[in-house]
Amino acid sequence: MKRFNLLFSQGDRQKSENHRSNSAMMLALMSLSAGVLLTSCQGGDSAAGDGLKLGVLSPTTGDLSSIGQNWPAAVQLAVDTINECGGVNEAQVSLIAEDDQTDPSAGSSAMTKLAEVDRVAGVVGSFASSVSGAAVDIAVRNKVMMVSPGSTSPVFTERAQNGEFDGYWARTAPPDTYQSQALAALAQKQGFKNISTVAINNDYGVGFEQQFIDAFTKTGGNIVGKPVRYDPKAATLDSEAKSAFDSKPDAVAAVLYAETGSVLLKSAFEQGLSDGVTILLTDGVYSDDFIEQVGKTADGKSIIAGALGTVPGADGKALKQFTSLWNEKTGKELTAYVPHNWDAAILMMLAAEASDANTGDGIKSQILQVANAPGTEVTDACQAMELVRNGEEINFQGASGNVDIDENGDVVGSYDVWQVAEDGTLSVIDKVNPVSGN
Numbered sequence: 387m388k389r390f391n392l393l394f395s396q397g398d399r400q401k402s403e404n405h406r407s408n409s410a411m412m413l414a415l416m417s418l419s420a421g422v423l424l425t426s427c428q429g430g431d432s433a434a435g436d437g438l439k440l441g442v443l444s445p446t447t448g449d450l451s452s453i454g455q456n457w458p459a460a461v462q463l464a465v466d467t468i469n470e471c472g473g474v475n476e477a478q479v480s481l482i483a484e485d486d487q488t489d490p491s492a493g494s495s496a497m498t499k500l501a502e503v504d505r506v507a508g509v510v511g512s513f514a515s516s517v518s519g520a521a522v523d524i525a526v527r528n529k530v531m532m533v534s535p536g537s538t539s540p541v542f543t544e545r546a547q548n549g550e551f552d553g554y555w556a557r558t559a560p561p562d563t564y565q566s567q568a569l570a571a572l573a574q575k576q577g578f579k580n581i582s583t584v585a586i587n588n589d590y591g592v593g594f595e596q597q598f599i600d601a602f603t604k605t606g607g608n609i610v611g612k613p614v615r616y617d618p619k620a621a622t623l624d625s626e627a628k629s630a631f632d633s634k635p636d637a638v639a640a641v642l643y644a645e646t647g648s649v650l651l652k653s654a655f656e657q658g659l660s661d662g663v664t665i666l667l668t669d670g671v672y673s674d675d676f677i678e679q680v681g682k683t684a685d686g687k688s689i690i691a692g693a694l695g696t697v698p699g700a701d702g703k704a705l706k707q708f709t710s711l712w713n714e715k716t717g718k719e720l721t722a723y724v725p726h727n728w729d730a731a732i733l734m735m736l737a738a739e740a741s742d743a744n745t746g747d748g749i750k751s752q753i754l755q756v757a758n759a760p761g762t763e764v765t766d767a768c769q770a771m772e773l774v775r776n777g778e779e780i781n782f783q784g785a786s787g788n789v790d791i792d793e794n795g796d797v798v799g800s801y802d803v804w805q806v807a808e809d810g811t812l813s814v815i816d817k818v819n820p821v822s823g824n
Contacts, residue, residue: 437477438744441500443511448488449643450513452675458483460724461510464731471768474739486517493517501528507746508734515539515590526554531749535726538562539593546794553750556795558726558786559698566597568696568801568818578637580610584630585641587615594641610635623650631659639666647671648679655689667695672722677810688810699802700725700786704765708785729784732767739774757791
């Protein structure tokens with residue numbers, strides 16, 4: 387009996403020791419799992435092996451929705467293309483799309499979700515400079531790379547020069563420093579001497595207006611009246627329309643967004659102010675929807691027939707190839723800034739591959755390297771990715787342009803001149819160089 391009790395006691399001790407050992411092992415495994423889970427949840431610092439996660443922030447509703455509708459499709463096409471040829475860092479890329487509603491507050495909320503909840507490494511967006519201006523601080527704070535395909539305010543260059551972005555900002559559309567010169571060159575080419583201005587009161591409108599006035603007056607032009615700025619949330623824009631057109635200028639340089647800008651121009655027409663005055667427009671209203679919103683005269687002609695405008699052109703070496711792919715995969719018209727969205731997404735994926743890291747830091751560290759010389763010039767996205775996988779230097783040539791991004795995140799581009807026909811259709815009739823004015 388004593389021997390049985392002794393054996394039982396020894397067995398219990400052994401079981402107890404085994405239990406403690408198993409418990410310690412389980413705690414260690416749980417601790418390790420928690421550590422892995424915690425690491426994998428940090429989007430800007432994703433664990434190695436996690437697939438690259440990107441976001442797109444675009445105005446699919448609101449004042450710029452007429453231009454922003456196709457943007458998510460362009461970024462998705464870029465992601466699908468790269469996934470079909472092997473993905474990034476041996477894993478598939480995922481994409482999360484958010485609508486910024488052309489509103490800085492909504493854009494900030496959407497960027498916060500992308501950066502802090504979805505934990506993306508990079509974001510393509512946005513269009514409205516006011517939205518990007520609010521969202522970029524959230525991106526920088528969370529170490530998320532942000533590449534805008536359309537925010538053109540010169541304010542971003544100034545902020546980059548002041549070191550506010552720490553390299554987490556770039557754009558594939560040139561700043562309005564250049565487009566304002568292009569519009570001034572167009573005005574000069576048309577022989578306009580006296581011009582008034584009206585602009586939406588935000589970073590984009592005011593920045594463009596100031597740059598245009600400076601460029602136009604340097605060529606000998608005269609600005610008549612005081613610059614007019616309108617509140618996009620105003621109930622009516624009758625007084626702003628009257629102030630812009632009342633001084634009988636040769637032309638009105640109108641820096642607008644589509645939804646609210648159409649209200650202003652329709653008001654000018656209804657007040658009988660726009661007869662004989664050419665309207666000079668910019669990229670913010672380059673869409674068929676805008677022309678329809680402005681409306682037609684009693685005899686069926688566009689209210690703003692004859693209006694001229696500028697828009698960043700797409701003249702990259704990859705444009706023909708991309709246009710063919712876009713038509714094949716989407717069946718949609720290639721609208722403004724779609725090539726710029728494609729280029730922004732492709733550049734971020736190439737940079738992540740080049741850095742061997744699916745993080746914002748990784749993208750930031752290599753995006754200038756894959757976009758600029760030296761390196762093999764390459765237009766095909768999959769060929770570019772293969773070269774990068776093999777450790778080769780590349781100089782990606784985009785669909786929008788050569789996408790040579792400088793230290794401030796800026797590119798230089800060419801500009802298309804577009805015109806509104808009597809039937810309301812839009813057509814590109816010329817190109818203008820912002821540097822030479824030709």
